[in-house]
Amino acid sequence: MTSPNYNCHFSIANIPFGVASSKCHQIQCATRLENNVVFLAELQRSGFFAGVSGLPNNVFEKPTLNEYAGLDKSVHRQVRAVLQETLKKTLPTAFTEDISAVTLYLPVSVGGFTDFSCSLHHVRNAGRAIINDPTPPPGFFHFPIAYNGRASTIVVSGTPIIRPHGHFYDLTASSEKKPIIYGPSRAMDYELEIGLIVGKKLDATQGLNAKDADEHIFGMVILNDWSSRDIQACEMKPLGPMNGKSFGTSISPWAVTLDALEPFKVPGPKPEVALASHLEDIPESSYDIGMKVEIITAGQASTVSESNNQHLYWSGRQMAAHLASVGADLQTGDILGTGTVSGPDDGTLGCLVEMTKAGNEPITLVDGSKRTQLQDGDVVRMTAVAGGAGSGVGFGECVGELKPAQRV
Template identity: 35%
Template sequence: MRSFLKYCKFSDFPIENLPYGIFTAPGKLKPRIGVAIADSILDLNEISQLFDGPELKKHQHVFKESTLNRFMGLTPKAWKEARSTIQNILSEDNPVLQNDDILRKKAFTRQSEAKMHLPAQIGDFTDFSSSIHHAKNAGNLFRGKENAIATNWKHLPVAYHCRASTVVISGTPIHRPYGQAVLEDGGLPVFGPSKLMDYELEMAFFVGGTNNLGEPIKVENAQDHIFGFVIMNDWSARDILSWEYVPLGPFVSKNFSTTISPWVVTTFALEPFKTDNYPQEPEPLSYLRHSDNFNYDIHLQVDVSPKGDTMSRTVCRSNFKNLYWTPKQQLAHHTITGCKMNPGDLLGSGTISGESPESFGSTLELAWKGTKPRNLLDGSQNKFLQDGDTVTMTAVCKGDTYNIGFGTCVGTLLPPKNIY
């Protein structure tokens, strides 16, 4: 597959990718739906009339929106037709856009000149715990080795509801939050800025389509409600978390900020990179079983740049395929009660850790709850995040002839606001 736009062989955004995002072009006030191709953004608002296939001819208006919600609310047939149309428009054999200088000038914006926004209006946000290696590590630290994995963990995808209002786009700085924490075992809580700030390497998917209240999304149909994936950093205040999480789980230790990457990579783009599902023992209950593979070989990396340091340090290399529970199982369990999902709802994977220390997806694990310095891959050491640290997460599927990239998920930790 060849595009008339030129890019290097292993660009994040080849014609095989075509992720969706929301951007503002220079001189334009209204955010628009765009598709990343090479180092540019194709403005779908400017070419909406070209979506004239049987699924989209009556829905061209969705490409004139300022969020992806209405497009996400269409069917997989419509999503597939949109992808095919865009690939055709960008093909080196199609003159419609390639040979129209006026339309080309209007339709393309350089990524470096665009301002990115949240891809959708996020109505609800749920975060799962789906990596068995992270669950074991966290369980060892908080409950001890004998009770590391909770009794229910291998029977259902555990999760908690989060704050959609504090999900922010990559590049948005965050402030160290305030909260209660216990500094010594058996001591009384104190109030102040978190001392143990952490990142969490995650992926998340946006829900597409909808279901009626009271009607579960069955696991065999769940893929029809998974629009696409982003990188996610679910920032965590570990000292606040360890004090508050019993008995109801995380609260203010997790609700202050969650960062996501701006480009939503569709399941169509990820199809060639499917891999075996993680072996599950015991076999889950029937409503969670599916025989088709819905796991992906996505290489994940975390880099940390201290304040004033131009050199980033790689602290983690992990992979999406380390997830025990698949996105289909997450969605099926979420709706088993008949919970209604809406286009643009966001479901996070939970921290994605591998078996070895260099693949641990959080500082909690790398620094073993602060009891030892984390060993960075460049040989240096550190513990939890310091003010001014910038965390950069990347994700890429590596193919023989092309890559599928997700861009970057970046956030800088700022000092606490002086309000108390």
């Protein structure tokens, strides 16, 4: 354990937080070093955190990270330092289990889920593909556009997603005006996103400047905003996405903290227009986080996209500040999604609707099969690593299989 292994997502430089259980360890907060899951409630009971000021007793006993995530960053930093110090020396084997023997859970109880649209490339690509118009919405450069998603159907990586039923235009109908029918969606897609987990809460009407918002962001996860494009297309006007998204959203189980991501800060895009002061951000406003999407069919993984968080126009700090600016609160455990992380080039596109030009140009997988949309049994695996391979700070994976529609 003394020579850190940086060739993995969860090196000593990471120290992510999640919720885990195993045969011998009841559900509690945990961290991970390489393939070892370390149970934090037990570590705390054994006195490892005795020197940390501001850490409540039994804070890790809970089946969610919420209480811990809501603490001040100064407490998080002390805990991180203790864990790095401890794990550098020796693995506390009594409180540790191999990842293969562990069940992982949603890291937080999610009160609110707000999904943004932060990638200019995604907006332009999707607009071009769907309505032949790459012009971003009028507000795009002024504030991060968003809608509220359904928090209760956020699930942890590994949970299957069932193809939803819904209303959509029957594009197979011979009539010129396509009728609206109800049935299993025929246009299933994924969206590659990052989810920011709100840490310390912000009260309503308190307001927040983007520059100060890191204090309220506990960490990040990979987020797959599964989307039914036909249901979405039928319902979006004028109130936005609802059932086309609300059947399920997957997140990776380990929250990677901003402290772990600090070395991977990079300059963000320059604003196209003058911003309201609460949206003005720090110079190094972005993070170098490489992201990959694979579609796994019959055991074979096809890499369909390699993107990067740097492609986003808006930062998580700006997302949080925009929400708060209207007088809304931020609750610990809220998740703010970045929207699809797409870049400018083919191969950096974060969803099938972009890659296939709205279904007009199928992609070919390594097994030779073609896709314009996901098929039942397809597994979508998303991974993310900060700073490139070998950094030792990764997100692990966010994986989910699309299951056939059920009669409901």
